[in-house]
Amino acid sequence: MSFALFDAPYPENSSRVGFSGGRLERLSEKRDETSVAKAVADERALTLIAGRGSVLLQMINDEPKGMWRSFDDAKILGAQVHEPVLLGYERDGAPRFACFADLDREYPADGHAVIDYRSVYIAGYLNDQDLGSLAQGAALIAWHQSHQFCSRCGTKSKSVDGGYKRVCPGCNAAHFPRTDPVVIMLIVSSDGDGVLLGRSPHFPDGMYSCLAGFVEPGETLEHAVRRETREESGIEVGRVVYHASQPWPFPYSMMIGMYGEAASAMIKLDDELDDARWFSREEVQLMVAGTHPQGIKMPPKGAIAWRLVEDWVTS
Amino acid sequence: MSFALFDAPYPENSSRVGFSGGRLERLSEKRDETSVAKAVADERALTLIAGRGSVLLQMINDEPKGMWRSFDDAKILGAQVHEPVLLGYERDGAPRFACFADLDREYPADGHAVIDYRSVYIAGYLNDQDLGSLAQGAALIAWHQSHQFCSRCGTKSKSVDGGYKRVCPGCNAAHFPRTDPVVIMLIVSSDGDGVLLGRSPHFPDGMYSCLAGFVEPGETLEHAVRRETREESGIEVGRVVYHASQPWPFPYSMMIGMYGEAASAMIKLDDELDDARWFSREEVQLMVAGTHPQGIKMPPKGAIAWRLVEDWVTS
Numbered sequence: 127m128s129f130a131l132f133d134a135p136y137p138e139n140s141s142r143v144g145f146s147g148g149r150l151e152r153l154s155e156k157r158d159e160t161s162v163a164k165a166v167a168d169e170r171a172l173t174l175i176a177g178r179g180s181v182l183l184q185m186i187n188d189e190p191k192g193m194w195r196s197f198d199d200a201k202i203l204g205a206q207v208h209e210p211v212l213l214g215y216e217r218d219g220a221p222r223f224a225c226f227a228d229l230d231r232e233y234p235a236d237g238h239a240v241i242d243y244r245s246v247y248i249a250g251y252l253n254d255q256d257l258g259s260l261a262q263g264a265a266l267i268a269w270h271q272s273h274q275f276c277s278r279c280g281t282k283s284k285s286v287d288g289g290y291k292r293v294c295p296g297c298n299a300a301h302f303p304r305t306d307p308v309v310i311m312l313i314v315s316s317d318g319d320g321v322l323l324g325r326s327p328h329f330p331d332g333m334y335s336c337l338a339g340f341v342e343p344g345e346t347l348e349h350a351v352r353r354e355t356r357e358e359s360g361i362e363v364g365r366v367v368y369h370a371s372q373p374w375p376f377p378y379s380m381m382i383g384m385y386g387e388a389a390s391a392m393i394k395l396d397d398e399l400d401d402a403r404w405f406s407r408e409e410v411q412l413m414v415a416g417t418h419p420q421g422i423k424m425p426p427k428g429a430i431a432w433r434l435v436e437d438w439v440t441s
Numbered sequence: 442m443s444f445a446l447f448d449a450p451y452p453e454n455s456s457r458v459g460f461s462g463g464r465l466e467r468l469s470e471k472r473d474e475t476s477v478a479k480a481v482a483d484e485r486a487l488t489l490i491a492g493r494g495s496v497l498l499q500m501i502n503d504e505p506k507g508m509w510r511s512f513d514d515a516k517i518l519g520a521q522v523h524e525p526v527l528l529g530y531e532r533d534g535a536p537r538f539a540c541f542a543d544l545d546r547e548y549p550a551d552g553h554a555v556i557d558y559r560s561v562y563i564a565g566y567l568n569d570q571d572l573g574s575l576a577q578g579a580a581l582i583a584w585h586q587s588h589q590f591c592s593r594c595g596t597k598s599k600s601v602d603g604g605y606k607r608v609c610p611g612c613n614a615a616h617f618p619r620t621d622p623v624v625i626m627l628i629v630s631s632d633g634d635g636v637l638l639g640r641s642p643h644f645p646d647g648m649y650s651c652l653a654g655f656v657e658p659g660e661t662l663e664h665a666v667r668r669e670t671r672e673e674s675g676i677e678v679g680r681v682v683y684h685a686s687q688p689w690p691f692p693y694s695m696m697i698g699m700y701g702e703a704a705s706a707m708i709k710l711d712d713e714l715d716d717a718r719w720f721s722r723e724e725v726q727l728m729v730a731g732t733h734p735q736g737i738k739m740p741p742k743g744a745i746a747w748r749l750v751e752d753w754v755t756s
Contacts, residue, residue, distance in 0.1 A: 129756045131629060131700040134682040140661035148659045155672050155711050213659075262659025269658070272614070273592040280590035280597065290657075299587070303658050307622045307695055314446055342605075343584070343618050343693055344463045344528075344577025346455035347686040357470050367449040368683035371662040378658055380622055385446040396470050441444045 139370035139383075139437065144247045144428030146372055148258025150214030150222055154290070162212050162288040165221035172196060173223035174213075174263050175205045177271070178230035179377075180242045181260055183251060190239045190251045193260065200225050203235050211266045212288030213259055224263025224289075226270065243375055248426045261373040266290075268377035269303045277301065304378055309350045310338035311384045312434040313361060315391065321410060321438060322361060322388065324402035332421045334413075336431040337402070338381075351386050359402045360394025363387065369437065372430040383430040385438070410439045454685035454698075454752065459562045459743030461687055463573025465529030465537055469605070477527050477603040480536035487511060488538035489528075489578050490520045492586070493545035494691075495557045496575055498566060505554045505566045508575065515540050518550050526581045527603030528574055539578030539604075541585065558690055563741045576688040581605075583692035584618045592616065619693055624665040625653035626699045627749040628676060630706065636725060636753060637676060637703065639717035647736045649728075651746040652717070653696075666701050674717045675709025678702065684752065687745040698745045700753070725754045 140146050153161070165171060172194035175182040182203065183190035201207050205225035213222045229240045241249075243264055247257055266289055273292060276283045281296030292301040313322040323334035339354035341347065348366040355363050365387040372381040393402050405413070412418040414436055425431045455461050468476070480486060487509035490497040497518065498505035516522050520540035528537045544555045556564075558579055562572055581604055588607060591598045596611030607616040628637040638649035654669035656662065663681040670678050678701040687696040708717050720728070727733040729751055740746045 129629070129633060129700075129753070130684075131680060131682050131702055132633065134680045136680045138661075138663050138681060140663050145659070146661050146664075148664070152657065152668060153672070154654075154657065154668070155713055258659060262657075265658035275590060275592050275595035277588040277590050277592040277616075280595040282595065301592075302621075302655070304619060305622055305656055305658055306617075307620055314444070318444060318447065339469075340617070341620055341695060342467065342469065342577075343580035343620055344460070344573060344688045344690070346453075346458075346461050346688065347695075347697070348453050348455050349461075349463070353467060353469070357468070365446060365449045365451045366453060367446050369445075373659045373661065375659075380656060380662075382662070385444075387446055398470055438444070 139433060140372065143370060143372040143430045143433050145257055145261035145374065147254030148262050148373070149255050150216065150259055150262070152214040157212065157287040157290050159286065165212055165223075165288070166197070166210065168221050170220035171223060172220070173200050173205070173207070173210060173225045174260060175200055175203060175225050175227045176260070176264050176267050177226045177228055180229040180240045181246060181264070182227065182229065182235070183239050183241055183246070185237050185239055190241055193252060193256050194222070203227065203238070209270075209285050210289065211263060211270070213262050222259060224267055226267050247428055258373070261375045264375035265305070265373070265378035266303055268375070272377070273301060273304075306379045307341040308338055308374070308379045308381050309341055309347055309354060309384055310336050310381050310430055310434070311351045311355060311366075311386050312336050312431075312438055313355055313363060313386045313388050314438065315388050315404060320404045320406050321435070322355075322359060322393075322402060323405055324359065325400040326398070327400050330423070333423045333425065334405070335425045335429075336434055347382055347384065351384050355386060358396055358399055360390075360392065361388050362390040364389040370430060370433055381430045383434050385434065407439060410435060414439055454748065455687065458685055458687040458745045458748050460572055460576035460689065462569030463577050463688070464570050465531065465574055465577070467529040472527065472602045472605050474601065480527055480538075480603070481512070481525065483536050485535035486538060487535070488515050488520070488522070488525060488540045489575060490515055490518060490540050490542045491575070491579050491582050492541045492543055495544040495555045496561060496579070497542065497544065497550070498554050498556055498561070500552050500554055505556055508567060508571050509537070518542065518553070524600050525604065526578060526585070528577050537574060539582055541582050562743055573688070576690045579690035580620070580688070580693035581618055583690070587692070588616060588619075621694045622656040623653055623689070623694045623696050624656055624662055624669060624699055625651050625696050625745055625749070626666045626670060626681075626701050627651050627746075627753055628670055628678060628701045628703050629753065630703050630719060635719045635721050636750065637670075637674060637708075637717060638720055639674065640715040641713070642715050645738070648738045648740065649720070650740045650744075651749055656697075662697055662699065666699050670701060673711055673714055675705075675707065677704040679704040685745060685748055696745045698749050700749065722754060725750060729754055
């Protein structure tokens with residue numbers, strides 16, 4: 127049984143990154159207005175409330191905790207319950223939704239906290255499964271917010287099928303949720319002993335991470351890895367392999383984590399990065415442990431960049 | 442050197458599928474209005490002419506051949522040369538563009554043929570590199586056609602940066618080309634001796650192929666493989682591995698080819714497929730050879746489904 131499939135890690139590497147724990151049964155083929163109306167009427171239905179990059183959490187013993195609320199509560203809390211997104215169903219069939227609320231504004235709901243998605247995942251306020259559902263709901267809510275109008279003719283469009291489609295009453299175009307594929311890559315030196323990490327201008331002080339970029343039309347994932355690496359760092363890449371993927375609700379990306387083997391060594395920065403350099407295995411071990419003498423840091427655990435780096439340094 | 446990267450096939454599997462041969466230097470970080478104006482003015486600049494799912498090819502000795510035309514020719518041929526998409530540069534720096542033409546209509550250009558993208562790739566009218574450039578141009582042209590208006594506020598938007606961005610004069614939103622990730626998977630039985638193939642209602646007679654579906658917000662690639670397979674065929678999937686990816690300009694998808702290991706055997710069809718069944722290795726060998734006694738066929742060579750099936754059956 128030499129076929130690669132049967133040697134693959136299981137559970138796969140993607141199960142060891144943040145936002146990947148969503149387990150709702152989506153029943154995507156069954157979504158229509160009757161299934162949504164039925165799910166809304168189900169007395170077990172609960173919804174998360176999110177918008178503008180943040181989610182509403184309940185404070186329990188001074189800690190932000192629960193995300194799921196009844197529709198009655200959601201209404202009181204100012205969520206737009208008239209156009210909910212049907213995320214899916216729990217194992218027992220209980221429906222789960224996402225509703226938009228304008229959480230950008232002052233939000234004076236006693237016993238609640240408005241927390242941005244990044245902080246929710248870094249602080250670990252939600253369990254893996256709810257964090258995965260948040261990634262799903264956050265992406266869909268952001269998509270609806272930025273796609274209220276038909277991109278083909280400019281008419282105001284309408285959400286149907288539980289929020290998995292928008293239709294245009296002007297030209298009948300159907301629009302579907304958008305997911306932007308992004309390659310994020312750890313480039314390994316040809317001797318296997320060093321990796322290429324870079325600093326974007328918006329990174330926190332001392333942080334280095336994997337290079338990354340949007341996949342462009344007309345390229346494979348491997349081409350995208352080579353192009354972005356060459357453009358950002360001047361490094362040529364040969365071999366490329368897939369490692370893991372991650373839903374990334376900023377606002378609706380799909381991170382695709384790859385390793386690449388460097389075919390050159392001389393770094394030539396473009397304008398996009400503040401810095402990029404080769405780090406030795408020893409240095410990366412200190413960074414992963416949080417004990418680098420110059421305070422050089424990695425992205426948080428749960429980030430796919432962390433997964434790529436840690437899986438390399440412990441290999 | 443046990444790290445998986447160094448054992449990976451090179452060139453990778455993605456290099457052995459159709460539409461993946463694009464090799465233009467994109468210089469994506471340098472795209473702005475000055476670089477585009479300079480490229481348009483370059484006397485070596487050439488453009489492809491496409492739209493509505495077809496490309497304009499020159500007839501040479503009764504065969505559809507060349508795709509690249511000068512801007513002067515393109516103008517005569519009715520292409521919208523005022524808003525060209527800058528695809529990139531040949532090795533010698535010669536710029537390559539894509540221009541939209543309404544090829545849906547009667548197109549009376551002597552010595553030319555209007556051919557749909559699928560036929561171009563099945564018949565092999567273009568070499569791999571030009572076919573890759575066509576995939577790039579076709580996706581961008583389709584995106585502009587369906588995104589003339591700002592999805593946030595409904596105002597007519599404007600193409601900038603050589604067609605890699607549209608900006609809205611109404612609300613200042615920036616919009617970027619869309620690429621829809623699709624998982625396409627060959628599900629292998631747990632004993633390794635059979636694979637699951639299905640028939641969509643729109644397939645040609647006798648054709649079976651891999652199951653496939655759009656990646657949804659909030660799921661990893663592996664989740665998408667499991668969900669789509671379960672929804673379409675009732676088969677549960679355990680282990681999943683990545684095999685290859687493919688730009689797919691219908692209109693702007695990214696096919697991500699995966700293998701999955703079946704964890705169940707009993708097929709339960711939903712409404713989306715006409716049929717799905719298990720095929721033995723022997724039967725698949727006949728299908729790949731084109732000699733199946735019941736005339737059961739595979740998708741054309743170059744399709745990523747073909748690549749998944751052939752790489753399994755010869756493993």
